[in-house]
Amino acid sequence: MDETPLWASESFWKKTAIWVTAGSFLVLVVLTFDSLSKTSAGSKRVPAYAVINKKIDYQYDKELHKSMPVIGENEFLFGKEYSEEEALQLVDLGKKTTQAKNCMNCHTLLGNGAYYAPDLTKAWLDKGWISKDIREDMMVKFLMDPEKNARTFGSNRKMPNLKITEQEAKGIIAFLKWMSSIDTNGFPYNFKTIEAEE
Amino acid sequence: MNTSGLNGLMQNAAALGEKSRACLNDFKAWVQLDSTNLSDGQQLAVKYFTVAVILFFAQILFGLLAATQFIYPSFLYEILDFNVNRMIHINAMIVWMLYGFIGCVYWFLEDESGTEIVGLKLGNIAFWVLTVAVTVVVLVYLLVQIGPGKDSSLWFINEGREYIEAPRWADIGIVVVMLIFFYNVVATFSKGKWSGIAGVLTLDLVALAGLYVAGMFYMTNITHEQYWWWWVIHLWVEATWEVLVGVIMAWSLMKLLGVRRKIIQTWLYIEVALMFGSGILGLGHHYFWIGTPEYWLTIGGFFSALEPIPLVAMVVHAVYDSGTHAFKNGNHPALAWIIAQAFGNFFGAGVWGFMHTLPQINLYTHGTQWSASHGHLAFFGAYATINIAFFYLAIQHWRGDVWMGGGSQNAWRWKWALGLLNGGVLGMTIALLIAGYEQSFIERAVEGSTWGGYFTAQNHPSFQSAMVWRLFFGGMTFAGFILLVWDLLTIGKGETRKAPEVVET
Ligand code: HEM
Ligand code: HEM
Ligand SMILES: [Fe+2]
Numbered sequence: 001m002d003e004t005p006l007w008a009s010e011s012f013w014k015k016t017a018i019w020v021t022a023g024s025f026l027v028l029v030v031l032t033f034d035s036l037s038k039t040s041a042g043s044k045r046v047p048a049y050a051v052i053n054k055k056i057d058y059q060y061d062k063e064l065h066k067s068m069p070v071i072g073e074n075e076f077l078f079g080k081e082y083s084e085e086e087a088l089q090l091v092d093l094g095k096k097t098t099q100a101k102n103c104m105n106c107h108t109l110l111g112n113g114a115y116y117a118p119d120l121t122k123a124w125l126d127k128g129w130i131s132k133d134i135r136e137d138m139m140v141k142f143l144m145d146p147e148k149n150a151r152t153f154g155s156n157r158k159m160p161n162l163k164i165t166e167q168e169a170k171g172i173i174a175f176l177k178w179m180s181s182i183d184t185n186g187f188p189y190n191f192k193t194i195e196a197e198e
Numbered sequence: 199m200n201t202s203g204l205n206g207l208m209q210n211a212a213a214l215g216e217k218s219r220a221c222l223n224d225f226k227a228w229v230q231l232d233s234t235n236l237s238d239g240q241q242l243a244v245k246y247f248t249v250a251v252i253l254f255f256a257q258i259l260f261g262l263l264a265a266t267q268f269i270y271p272s273f274l275y276e277i278l279d280f281n282v283n284r285m286i287h288i289n290a291m292i293v294w295m296l297y298g299f300i301g302c303v304y305w306f307l308e309d310e311s312g313t314e315i316v317g318l319k320l321g322n323i324a325f326w327v328l329t330v331a332v333t334v335v336v337l338v339y340l341l342v343q344i345g346p347g348k349d350s351s352l353w354f355i356n357e358g359r360e361y362i363e364a365p366r367w368a369d370i371g372i373v374v375v376m377l378i379f380f381y382n383v384v385a386t387f388s389k390g391k392w393s394g395i396a397g398v399l400t401l402d403l404v405a406l407a408g409l410y411v412a413g414m415f416y417m418t419n420i421t422h423e424q425y426w427w428w429w430v431i432h433l434w435v436e437a438t439w440e441v442l443v444g445v446i447m448a449w450s451l452m453k454l455l456g457v458r459r460k461i462i463q464t465w466l467y468i469e470v471a472l473m474f475g476s477g478i479l480g481l482g483h484h485y486f487w488i489g490t491p492e493y494w495l496t497i498g499g500f501f502s503a504l505e506p507i508p509l510v511a512m513v514v515h516a517v518y519d520s521g522t523h524a525f526k527n528g529n530h531p532a533l534a535w536i537i538a539q540a541f542g543n544f545f546g547a548g549v550w551g552f553m554h555t556l557p558q559i560n561l562y563t564h565g566t567q568w569s570a571s572h573g574h575l576a577f578f579g580a581y582a583t584i585n586i587a588f589f590y591l592a593i594q595h596w597r598g599d600v601w602m603g604g605g606s607q608n609a610w611r612w613k614w615a616l617g618l619l620n621g622g623v624l625g626m627t628i629a630l631l632i633a634g635y636e637q638s639f640i641e642r643a644v645e646g647s648t649w650g651g652y653f654t655a656q657n658h659p660s661f662q663s664a665m666v667w668r669l670f671f672g673g674m675t676f677a678g679f680i681l682l683v684w685d686l687l688t689i690g691k692g693e694t695r696k697a698p699e700v701v702e703t
Contacts, residue, residue, distance in 0.1 A: 027478075032425075045491065046489050110420065111565035126648055155653050189647070
């Protein structure tokens with residue numbers, strides 16, 4: 001028996017490696033096109049930026065067995081109605097600011113990032129902002145001077161002052177509001193929003 | 199400034215330069231490493247290794263600062279905030295490991311191709327360009343830290359994206375340097391001879407560098423942005439880096455134990471097939487909750503659950519080869535770290551990864567200290583270990599192929615370094631695992647991941663004591679690192695016995 005069996009043959013495994021890699025990659029490329037088109041801003045899963053003009057909630061759907069974003073009536077941000085173009089600009093400023101200030105190395109966004117501070121996926125809907133009447137104002141003040149307006153929940157951990165301007169703070173809030181409307185397949189689980197009845 | 203002041207300054211600078219040169223010479227006299235033992239490519243490789251070790255030090259240092267802040271939040275508050283320390287911690291890690299890998303390739307390129315390196319001068323220039331760029335990037339991280347919400351901040355300060363924070367100008371520089379490196383590799387193999395190892399290496403480097411480009415763009419749509427971001431992070435560590443390590447391991451086992459090339463290369467192809475076959479679509483385990491469609495729950499869950507299989511294959515490979523050669527070899531520390539790699543990779547990536555990779559579990563563990571527990575054991579187990587193993591191979595050759603097997607002087611040093619580093623990281627991993635479980639239950643399941651729920655979990659006694667244990671084991675890791683550096687600088691000094699020539703068996 002000097003025949004090398006197939007399972008021990010170098011050239012067989014070489015071909016297998018090439019085909020498996022090429023095949024997997026091809027499937028990934030196809031899925032990527034599909035996923036990107038299903039998640040462009042304005043799709044069902046990722047709403048258009050002008051969603052910041054609407055009331056947003058996140059409720060448990062008994063049939064789907066998971067929480068889903070619920071987009072409601074008009075509820076303007078900072079008392080203004082934004083066109084899609086203006087909304088894009090504001091959210092874009094906010095998104096860029098979160099990167100320039102390196103938020104992700106303390107917080108998680110959509111659950112990715114660092115674990116030193118709370119997840120921001122649904123931060124817009126958090127009960128921590130006490131009531132909807134004061135939420136926007138509280139958020140602007142907090143972002144501009146988190147040291148003075150700190151809420152540490154007994155942890156002594158305070159967000160540092162990142163020299164966020166008022167305009168940047170508004171952008172961040174618009175970005176957070178928009179992000180809270182994304183369909184994240186039920187993550188986070190069991191999240192009770194500022195809208196929920198006690 | 200008047201001229202005498204300027205003169206004085208220049209004299210001071212000259213004196214300082216003189217002094218540091220004297221220090222360097224003293225150091226060189228002390229380490230007694232003879233660079234004539236190294237080929238041209240290997241001389242470039244050890245430059246890469248040196249910077250890698252320095253950045254490894256930075257990684258551990260800034261990790262300790264960040265870990266301290268979990269316990270004393272006012273420590274360095276608004277001087278070096280947690281996000282700055284953590285950014286340097288993980289960015290230094292990515293960069294030192296890449297430096298290590300590049301060094302490994304330069305190290306064996308001549309041997310594997312059978313010729314001298316083509317374009318080595320350019321390769322040397324690229325090393326210096328990259329190193330200056332890395333230094334500037336780190337200084338800006340430390341001194342400027344953050345910028346206004348404008349494109350210029352992303353171009354010149356940092357991009358604010360975990361692991362690939364480097365600003366855009368540096369991204370472009372990195373791509374250029376990678377192209378030069380790639381040119382060195384391909385041109386050298388083309389001039390000399392190709393082999394199975396060479397082919398896998400080349401294709402893997404194309405993928406590795408290409409993927410980096412996927413992470414260079416800014417997007418307002420965070421779902422799209424994270425989609426591409428994971429292409430870089432996941433397809434690096436769970437596909438292309440894993441295969442690169444397979445290549446380095448293949449060459450090392452051949453040199454260290456004399457395993458036959460045919461066996462090595464067949465294994466390498468099997469590993470590539472299994473790793474890419476599971477890892478490419480396993481990418482889906484990061485697409486559960488970022489807005490992407492539901493089919494990723496199935497695809498990501500299924501394929502990522504298969505990812506441990508190639509890691510088992512790698513353990514079998516390393517242990518089997520060592521066993522059939524009765525662990526006989528002239529470099530015990532290198533072999534010990536190779537075995538540590540096989541098991542560290544299997545446990546850190548395979549077992550710890552598998553434990554939270556199914557969506558039903560990941561819904562609760564996602565974005566908790568659970569991920570950090572896995573991240574530490576996987577990066578250390580899979581990638582720090584193989585680099586350290588290679589450092590030992592390199593230092594042995596640099597010393598003139600002296601004996602580093604049984605009965606060496608001061609062998610306690612490498613043994614203790616091995617024990618402290620592995621024990622330290624394992625201890626941190628367990629502490630973070632406990633914290634992660636507690637967070638999954640209290641913050642995620644019971645409290646529903648609100649702001650208040652987050653802090654309820656952070657204030658819990660089991661979380662708080664886990665953070666103390668993590669710092670303790672971080673200290674142990676640090677001690678191991680110091681010992682490792684001392685050992686690398688001194689091992690084999692004064693050894694007169696030569697390591698036996700390794701022949702294929
Ligand atoms: C050497 C290989 C690997 C390395 C270095 C590694 C490293 C990491 C790191 C650092 C993270 C955290 C990312 C973040 O900051 O958000 C992560 C996440 C993750 N890894 Fe791995 N990993 C490896 C292999 C694996 C394997 C083989 C599996 C599965 C079997 C796996 C499953 C996961 C999962 C499910 C997450 C997401 C955690 C979350 O939802 O927060 N990993 N990995
Ligand atoms: C003295 C030793 C170390 C200490 C004290 C330390 C501490 C830390 C801290 C505090 C974080 C931030 C976690 C968070 O966001 O909550 C972190 C993240 C991280 N560290 Fe370390 N670290 C150490 C060594 C290492 C080593 C040796 C490696 C790998 C070779 C490593 C890899 C990582 C990774 C991949 C992350 C990101 C994890 C994630 O996002 O899930 N660290 N480390
Ligand atoms: Fe992954």
